[in-house]
Amino acid sequence: MPTWSSGEFAEIADMTSQAKPSLKPGLLAVEDLSIAFKTEKGTLLAVDQVSYQIEAGKTLGMVGESGCGKSTTALALMGLLPSSASVSGQAHFFGEQLFAQTQAQWRRVRGNRMAMIFQEPMTALNPVIQIGEQISETLFLHQGLTGKVAMDRAIEMLDEVGIASARTRAAAYPHQLSGGMRQRAMIAMALACRPQLLIADEPTTALDVTIQAQIVELMLELQDRIGMSIQFISHNLGVVSELADNIVVMYAGRIVERAPAALLFSQARHPYSVGLIQTLPNLKHRQAQLPVIPGGMPHLGSALQGCRFADRCQRVVTQCREQVPALISIGPEHDVACFRADA
Amino acid sequence: MLSFIASRLLQSAIVLLVMSFVIYTLIGLMPGDPIDIMVNSNPGYTAQDVARLRAQYGLDQPLLTRYWSWLQSAAVLDFGYSRTYSQPVWVILVPALIQTGKLVGLSFVVFTALAMTMGITAALTKDSILDRGINLLAFAGISLPVFFLALLLIYLFAVRWGYLPASGMFTIGGSGDLIDTAKYFVLPVLTLTAAFAGRFTRFTRASMIEVLRMDYIRTARAKGAGPLRVVFKHALRNAMIPVVTVLALSFGGLLGGALITETMFAQRGMGKLIFDAVMGNDFNLALMGLLFATTATLLSNLMADIAYAWLDPRISLS
Amino acid sequence: MMCISSTPPLLQVDHLAVHFPMARASWFQRGPSPVLQAVADVSFHILPGETLALVGESGCGKTTLGRALVGLHASIQGSIRFKGQDLATMSPTQRQQTRRSVQMIFQDPYESLNPRLPVSDVITEPLLIHGLGGGAERADRARDLIAQVGLPVDALNRYPHQFSGGQRQRIAIARALGPEPELIVADEPLSALDVSIQSQILNLMSQLREERGLSYLFISHDLSAVHHLADRVAVMYLGHLVELAPRSELFDNPGHPYTRALIDAIPQIGQGRRSRGRTIQGDLPSPLNPPTGCAFHPRCPKVQAICKTQAPLLQPAAQGGGQQWVACHFKD
Numbered sequence: 001m002p003t004w005s006s007g008e009f010a011e012i013a014d015m016t017s018q019a020k021p022s023l024k025p026g027l028l029a030v031e032d033l034s035i036a037f038k039t040e041k042g043t044l045l046a047v048d049q050v051s052y053q054i055e056a057g058k059t060l061g062m063v064g065e066s067g068c069g070k071s072t073t074a075l076a077l078m079g080l081l082p083s084s085a086s087v088s089g090q091a092h093f094f095g096e097q098l099f100a101q102t103q104a105q106w107r108r109v110r111g112n113r114m115a116m117i118f119q120e121p122m123t124a125l126n127p128v129i130q131i132g133e134q135i136s137e138t139l140f141l142h143q144g145l146t147g148k149v150a151m152d153r154a155i156e157m158l159d160e161v162g163i164a165s166a167r168t169r170a171a172a173y174p175h176q177l178s179g180g181m182r183q184r185a186m187i188a189m190a191l192a193c194r195p196q197l198l199i200a201d202e203p204t205t206a207l208d209v210t211i212q213a214q215i216v217e218l219m220l221e222l223q224d225r226i227g228m229s230i231q232f233i234s235h236n237l238g239v240v241s242e243l244a245d246n247i248v249v250m251y252a253g254r255i256v257e258r259a260p261a262a263l264l265f266s267q268a269r270h271p272y273s274v275g276l277i278q279t280l281p282n283l284k285h286r287q288a289q290l291p292v293i294p295g296g297m298p299h300l301g302s303a304l305q306g307c308r309f310a311d312r313c314q315r316v317v318t319q320c321r322e323q324v325p326a327l328i329s330i331g332p333e334h335d336v337a338c339f340r341a342d343a
Numbered sequence: 344m345l346s347f348i349a350s351r352l353l354q355s356a357i358v359l360l361v362m363s364f365v366i367y368t369l370i371g372l373m374p375g376d377p378i379d380i381m382v383n384s385n386p387g388y389t390a391q392d393v394a395r396l397r398a399q400y401g402l403d404q405p406l407l408t409r410y411w412s413w414l415q416s417a418a419v420l421d422f423g424y425s426r427t428y429s430q431p432v433w434v435i436l437v438p439a440l441i442q443t444g445k446l447v448g449l450s451f452v453v454f455t456a457l458a459m460t461m462g463i464t465a466a467l468t469k470d471s472i473l474d475r476g477i478n479l480l481a482f483a484g485i486s487l488p489v490f491f492l493a494l495l496l497i498y499l500f501a502v503r504w505g506y507l508p509a510s511g512m513f514t515i516g517g518s519g520d521l522i523d524t525a526k527y528f529v530l531p532v533l534t535l536t537a538a539f540a541g542r543f544t545r546f547t548r549a550s551m552i553e554v555l556r557m558d559y560i561r562t563a564r565a566k567g568a569g570p571l572r573v574v575f576k577h578a579l580r581n582a583m584i585p586v587v588t589v590l591a592l593s594f595g596g597l598l599g600g601a602l603i604t605e606t607m608f609a610q611r612g613m614g615k616l617i618f619d620a621v622m623g624n625d626f627n628l629a630l631m632g633l634l635f636a637t638t639a640t641l642l643s644n645l646m647a648d649i650a651y652a653w654l655d656p657r658i659s660l661s
Numbered sequence: 662m663m664c665i666s667s668t669p670p671l672l673q674v675d676h677l678a679v680h681f682p683m684a685r686a687s688w689f690q691r692g693p694s695p696v697l698q699a700v701a702d703v704s705f706h707i708l709p710g711e712t713l714a715l716v717g718e719s720g721c722g723k724t725t726l727g728r729a730l731v732g733l734h735a736s737i738q739g740s741i742r743f744k745g746q747d748l749a750t751m752s753p754t755q756r757q758q759t760r761r762s763v764q765m766i767f768q769d770p771y772e773s774l775n776p777r778l779p780v781s782d783v784i785t786e787p788l789l790i791h792g793l794g795g796g797a798e799r800a801d802r803a804r805d806l807i808a809q810v811g812l813p814v815d816a817l818n819r820y821p822h823q824f825s826g827g828q829r830q831r832i833a834i835a836r837a838l839g840p841e842p843e844l845i846v847a848d849e850p851l852s853a854l855d856v857s858i859q860s861q862i863l864n865l866m867s868q869l870r871e872e873r874g875l876s877y878l879f880i881s882h883d884l885s886a887v888h889h890l891a892d893r894v895a896v897m898y899l900g901h902l903v904e905l906a907p908r909s910e911l912f913d914n915p916g917h918p919y920t921r922a923l924i925d926a927i928p929q930i931g932q933g934r935r936s937r938g939r940t941i942q943g944d945l946p947s948p949l950n951p952p953t954g955c956a957f958h959p960r961c962p963k964v965q966a967i968c969k970t971q972a973p974l975l976q977p978a979a980q981g982g983g984q985q986w987v988a989c990h991f992k993d
Contacts, residue, residue: 066855118562124558124561124562126563126577126581127559128581128656141566179719208718209882209923210923212926213925214942216935217939235856236856238885241928241930241933242929243934261933262931265931276857288867290863292860294861296828
C-alpha cells in the first residue's frame with residue numbers, strides 16, 4: 001500500500017522556494033519536522049514537514065482534529081516518542097539542536113527548560129505518590145533540592161496555581177483531589193523549575209467547562225508572572241482563541257494555515273480553517289442546520305494523492321487531487337497551504 | 344488504617360472461632376471412636392468398662408458441651424494430649440511448626456526475590472532474547488509437578504553428584520549447627536521455589552509491562568527522570584500492588600506444597616503431622632493441626648489486605 | 662407541577678431523589694453510614710417532541726438522573742411517570758413497553774458498543790430483545806437505520822473498533838432508534854468527540870427529531886453544545902435543579918448565578934486573550950458533604966447570610982413571563 005513519500009514533497013517545496021515562508025529566530029524554531037512510525041503495516045508518516053516557531057513569552061495555539069499529528073509533534077519536541085518512531089528535521093531551542101541531544105542532555109532539558117502537561121490529570125499523576133513529593137521530585141532532579149527546602153518550594157508552587165490549603169494538599173494523593181485541582185497540580189509540577197517553554201497537550205479537554213475556563217485564566221496569569229512561552233494544543237479552536245497569540249492549524253500531519261490569532265479569525269484562507277471557525281458554537285442566533293465539515297479526517301497511512309483535505313473540501317479542483325499544496329506566504333505572517341486560498 | 348486492621352483482626356478471630364467449631368464437629372463425625380480403638384486393642388474391656396471410659400473421657404456428653412469444655416481449655420492455651428504420642432499437643436506441634444516454618448519461610452523469601460528480579464528484567468527487556476529465556480524458565484517451573492522435581496533434584500544432587508543429602512533434617516551424630524542443617528534445606532527449598540517462582544515471574548512481568556504503559560510513567564520521563572528512577576520509584580510500587588496481594592494469598596498454597604516436599608524429603612513438618620493425626624484419629628492433635636493451618640490462611644489473607652492497603656493509598660484513603 | 666400546556670407531558674418527574682448508601686471503611690468507624698445524595702428533589706416534565714437539556718458539571722447528578730429515568734437505579738424516591746403511568750407501579754409488560762419507548766445514548770462511544778459484536782448485531786439487538794420482527798425484517802431495519810445515520814451499508818459487517826468516535830456515536834444512535842422510541846435520553850453524547858465532529862452529530866439528532874417527532878433529554882456539561890437542540894434548559898448543581906427556563910431566556914437573561922457562570926465560561930471567539938475575573942472560582946463541593954443552605958453559596962458572588970442557612974426553592978422568576986424558574990433568594 002503506497003504511503004506518502006517525503007521525496008515528492010521536497011520537490012514541490014523546491015519549486016516554490018521563492019514563496020517559502022522564512023522563519024524568524026525565536027525561542028523555539030521547528031523546521032521541516034517529519035515523524036514516521038514503523039508498524040506491521042509498513043512505515044506510516046504521522047507528521048509531514050511541519051515548521052513553526054514560538055517567540056519568548058508568546059503562546060502558540062496548535063489546532064486540529066484527533067489524529068492530525070499535533071500531540072505527536074509535541075512528544076517529539078520532548079523526546080518522548082517510542083523507539084518505533086523516526087524523526088527527521090530540526091528543532092532549535094534557544095539555538096541548540098534538540099534532536100541531536102544525548103539522552104543525558106534530554107533529561108537535563110525535560111522538566112527543567114521545557115515542560116509538558118497532558119490531557120488526563122488522573123492518569124498522568126502517579127497514584128501512589130503524594131502530590132507534594134511529585135512536585136518536589138522535579139526540584140530534586142534539576143536543582144538538587146531535598147527535604148524540607150524542596151517541600152516548602154513545592155507548597156509554594158501549589159499555592160501559586162491556586163490550590164487552597166496548599167500545605168495539607170501537598171500530602172494528598174491524586175485520587176483525593178478533584179479534576180481541576182489535579183490539573184493545577186500538574187501545572188505546578190511542570191512549572192516548578194520555571195521552564196522557558198510549556199507544552200500543554202489538550203490540558204482542558206477532560207475538564208468541566210467552568211474548570212476549563214479557570215485553567216485558561218491560570219495559564220495566562222502564570223505566563224505573565226513567569227514569562228514562559230506556551231505551545232497550547234487542542235482540538236477546540238474556541239479555547240485556543242482565548243490564549244493564543246499565533247495559531248497553527250494542522251490537518252492529517254501537515255500544517256494547512258499559520259497566522260496570528262486575530263488575523264486567522266478575521267481572514268482565514270484555508271477551507272479547513274474556515275470550516276473550523278464556522279463550526280464554533282454561535283450563541284447569537286439559531287440555525288436550522290449547523291455548518292459542518294462533512295466526512296472525517298483520513299487515517300494515518302491511508303493512500304491519497306494530492307491534498308489530503310480534498311475529499312471534504314468545497315473548493316476542490318483537479319489540481320488538488322494531483323499535487324500537494326505547499327505552505328506559501330500570502331501576507332505578513334500569514335501562510336496557507338492551499339491552491340485555492342484566494343477563492 | 345488502624346481501625347481497618349483492628350476490624351480485620353476481629354473478623355479473623357471470629358472466623359477462627361467458627362472454624363474451630365466446624366473442625367471439631369467434622370472430626371467428631373469421622374468413623375472411629377477413640378474408645379473403640381482402645382477396646383479393639385484390649386479385648387478384656389467389658390461393656391461397663393466402655394461406659395466408664397466414655398464417662399471418664401467425657402465422650403458421652405453432647406457435642407456442644409464437649410466443644411464448650413474444649414474451648415474453655417483452649418482459651419487458656421491447654422490443648423490437651425495427643426493420643427498417638429501420649430504427650431501434650433504443644434510438645435508435638437511446636438517442633439513441626441518450626442520445621443515447616445523454616446522451609447516455607449525460606450522458600451517464600453527465595454522465590455519472591457527470584458520472581459521479582461526475573462519478572463522485572465523480563466518486562467524491561469520485553470520481546471528480547473532475555474525476556475524469552477525467562478518466560479521459558481518460568482513455564483518450566485510451572486509445568487513441572489512438585490514431586491517430579493523433587494525426585495529429579497534428589498537424583499542429580501544427592502545420588503549422581505553427591506553434593507547434598509537426599510533427605511532428612513540433620514545429620515545423625517553430627518554437630519547440628521547451622522551449616523549442617525543448611526545442607527538439608529537446599530533441595531527442599533529449591534523444589535518449593537521452582538513451583539512458585541515460575542508463576543510469579545510471569546505475573547510480575549505482566550504487571551510491570553502494564554504499569555510501564557501508563558500515562559504517569561510518561562509524565563515521570565517528561566520531568567526528566569532517568570530510567571532507574573522511573574522503574575524503581577514510579578513503576579515498581581504500582582506494579583507490586585496486584586502482585587503482592589496474590590503473593591500473600593499464596594502462602595496458603597505454600598503449605599500445601601510443603602506437605603509434598605516434606606514427604607519427599609522425609610522432614611517432620613506440619614503437613615505430614617496433620618495427615619497422620621487425622622488418619623490415626625488423634626483427635627486433639629488433628630484439631631490443633633488443622634486450626635493452625637486455618638490460622639496461617641487467615642493471617643496470610645490479613646497480610647494481603649494490609650499490604651494492599653499500605654501500597655495503594657486509594658484503598659486506605661477514600 | 663409546572664406543566665401549563667394543554668398537551669399531556671410525555672415524561673413527568675416529581676420530587677425525584679436518588680441516594681447511594683456508602684460502605685463504611687471499617688467496623689469501627691463512628692457515626693451513621695454515609696449517604697451520597699446524588700439527586701435531591703428534582704421535578705420537571707418533557708412534552709412530546711420537545712428537547713429538554715439538562716446541564717451541569719461532573720458530580721451534579723445529571724447522569725444519575727438520566728439513568729434513573731431509564732430504570733437503571735433501584736433506590737429512588739419520588740415518581741417518574743411516562744405517559745401518565747408511574748414507572749414504579751407498572752406491570753412487567755408495561756415496563757417492557759416503556760423500555761422500548763425510552764432509549765439511551767451514552768457518553769463514551771468507545772465503551773458503549775460491545776467490541777465483539779459486528780455493527781449489524783449491535784443495531785438489531787434491541788429489536789431482538791423486544792421481539793420486533795423476524796430475522797429478515799431486522800436485517801432490513803438495520804440497513805435502513807445505518808443509512809439514516811449517514812453511514813454506508815457495508816458498515817454493518819464491520820466491528821466498532823474500525824470506526825472513529827463520531828461514527829461510533831452514529832452507530833449508537835442507530836441502535837437507539839431501532840425500537841422506535843419516543844424519548845431518547847442522550848447522556849453527554851458529544852463530550853468524547855472533537856468539536857468539529859460535534860456539529861455533525863447535533864445536525865443528525867436535529868434531523869431525526871424533525872422526521873420522527875422525538876423528544877430528547879439532552880444531558881451535557883457544555884451549555885454551548887445544547888444551544889442548538891434545546892427547547893428548554895434545566896441547570897443542575899449538586900443534585901438540585903437551580904434553573905429551568907426556555908432556551909433563549911436562559912441564554913439572554915440567566916436567573917441563577919451558576920447559570921451565569923456557565924455562560925461566562927464559554928470561550929468568546931476572536932476576542933483575544935480571556936479577560937480576568939470572568940470566571941467563577943472554586944470547585945464543586947463533595948456530594949458527601951454538601952454545604953448548608955444553598956449548595957452554591959460558597960462560590961456565589963451574590964452570597965448573603967440567608968444563603969448559608971436556607972436552601973432556596975425553585976420558583977418562577979419575575980422575568981421570563983412565568984416560564985423561567987430559578988432557585989435563588991435573589992433571583993429578582
